[in-house]
Amino acid sequence: MEKIKYSEILRSSLKLKKEVSSQKPYNLRILSNVTCNMLGDVIAYGLYGQGVNAKVSLGNYDNILQDSFSAEDQQAVIVHYDLYGILGKKDVYCEDLAADQIRDIEETLTGELGMIIRNLSKVPCVIFDSFSSAAWAVNPLRRNLVRELAGRLNEFLEQNRTSNMTVADIDWVIRSTGYESSFDFKLYNLTKTLYTIDFNLEYSRMIFPLLLKVTGHGKKAVIFDCDNTLWKGILGEDGFDGIDMSFHSKAGSFYHQVQQMAVWLSKHGLLIGLCSKNNPEDVQQVVDTHPDMALKNENIVVSEVNWNDKASNLKQIASELNIGLDSLVFVDDSPFEINLVREQLPQITCLQVPEAVENYPREFARLLNTYFFIGSGKADLEKTLQYKQQAQRNKSMREFTDMDSYLKSLNIKIDLNIDQAPETERVAQLTQKTNQFNLCTNRYTESQIEDILKSGDRHFISATVSDKFGDSGLTGVVIVSRDGQDARIDDFLMSCRIMGRNIERVIMDSVVVLLRDMGCQTIRSRYIPTQKNKPVSDFYGQCGFCLQEENGGIKDYTLQIDKYIPSGISYMETTVNN
Amino acid sequence: MEQNPNLEERLKDVMSAVFEVEPSEINEESSQDNISGWDSVKSLALIVSLEEEFGVSIPLEEVVNMTNFKYIKLTIEELLK
DSSP: OOOOOOOHHHHHHHHHHHHTTTTTEEEEEEESOOOOHHHHHHHHHHHTTTTEEEEEOOOTOHHHHHTTTOOOTSSSEEEOOOOOHHHSSSSSOOGGOHHHHHHHHHHHHHEEEEEEHHHTTTTEEEEOOOOOOGGOOOOOTTTOOOOHHHHHHHHHHHOOOOOOOEEEOOHHHHHHHHHHBBBBBHHHHHHHBOOOOOHHHHHHHHHHHHHHHTTTOOEEEEEEOOOOTBBBBBBBHHHHTOBBTTTTTTTHHHHHHHHHHHHHHHTTTOOOEEESSSSSHHHHHHHOTTOOOOOOOOGEEEHHHHHOOHHHHHHHHHHHHTTTGEEEEESSSHHHHHHHHHHHOTEEEEEOOOSSGHHHHHHHHHHHHHOOOOOOOOOOGHHHHHHHHHHHHHHHHOSSHHHHHHHHHHHHHHEEOOOOOHHHHHHHHHHHHHHHHSSOOOOOOHHHHHHHHOSSSSSEEEEEEETTEEEEEEEEEEEEEEEETTEEEEEEOOOGGGGSSSHHHHHHHHHOOOOOOTTTOEEEEEEEOOOGGGTTTTTTTTTEEEEEEEETTTEEEEEEEEEEEOOOOOEEEEEEOO | OOOTTHHHHHHHHOOOOOOOHHHHGGGGOTTTTSSSSSSSHHHHHHHHHHHHTTTTOOOOHHHHOOHHHHHHHHHHHHHHO
């Protein structure tokens, strides 16, 4: 978020709010013991700007624990428990508190924190602000009680962190804002508002990549130019031995650092690609054999190295990866290329390699912190390989003219698993991330999926898809409920990696058979429109479900199971494991 | 002393953003009594926005008096002197 006045935020929000009002609401609540109205305004403004119909609400003042009992309708909760608010109620200066008073405070607080964390375990995204002693301006040359207490409480948060929870570093925000600009003790005195608008803007900037990710607006790929971007020099002119990205050379080391960061990113589920005007075999030779390359073949998911213009190549890359242009970040040294892309494809975020190359790694890091949230989950790690196979598939599709013969040549195998406990994490993750092929876009936490596992009348069916290029992993989920002879498809979603291969029709065949075998006679289903799922608006219709009602874009369908006409697709092998 | 010609316009602009009304609806008589929704939350937003717009710090004891256009204008003028 750029530097913007609070009054401008309020004014723009009014307009932006109307523009997003037809989108599915995204509920975010802030629970705090200081007044957070400004923070709520700033976050709502940022989300509106991304096309999210944010419904930001505030818990009651200083009622964090009580309010945490009733937050299950929220998609995100921010907890800001401020030590200044807690210790400010004591009748002595914080440094003068006795050891047993500190112990009492700590015991009460950790007890409350544990309960709050448990109460919020079903909220898909919980941001817990860390504890800080900065508001006291304590002497940095001596040990002090508040700083140590804050440290122990932060350690408690880390130790008790649940998988849906992120701890946000408040001291980082204060450092970044500047101490003098962070606190407003006048407004604290009058209204219990402790933090300034500058602090709130900086805080919002810090958590924004996470909010982008959980609302499905996160960036997914970084595409690099090569010459003077991955290395110093021009391969076509300076030659294999003339380019420089050596960790040990003066200028080359900065390029090497950026490459190292790209390697790390590729290990955490981000996609790395090349888009360069060069002879493809020359670049391939560098990637394959140059001793100073940190970025290796296995880190690079997609590569468009040719003499076409960069805008066309980036469009090609987006289509090969099957992600939106707005999911791309493009890095290039040439102002000409950057401007061309900015003009023709404004959805793409661009970084121009700074002329003072020593700033390149830091600017790249800042860009990452602005747009990417790197979680600690393990399911992301295999994604690079899977996307690489996807890009190969799409490339070989260009060589086939007839879609059916192409699909036959893939030797697609689908494994359907029903209610498999080890898959809950990946199933929940898929519901959180999938936007395009997602009929209802309900987001589930891992514990909600576990609840389905325990219930007798709800089931989740996962689809694992492989073909001759490799294994796409668990990439489809169907959630169903049964009530006697009536069944309902609550959710039907698939990763965009396996779209366009009629896999959904084959999965539907199996789901119908499965529900029939459970004794069901009818299946109800529903489509809820979002900004991204238009391509599947008629999916149930195509499967032979009858449209019963359409209301504000929401479509309700039913199917008589005995009237179902299977897809008749025979070129995929399906296995069902109960 | 010549008054800042823009001050009134800027003030109306800020107040219209905070209270979600058109700038033309803000005038000399505007106050907490005739602008709907001017509650404590809006008062807070008003103080923050005024301090930001004019680069001033409104003294603690004055904040509670900032409840009508005339007084706000006077206070800002004083602070800008």
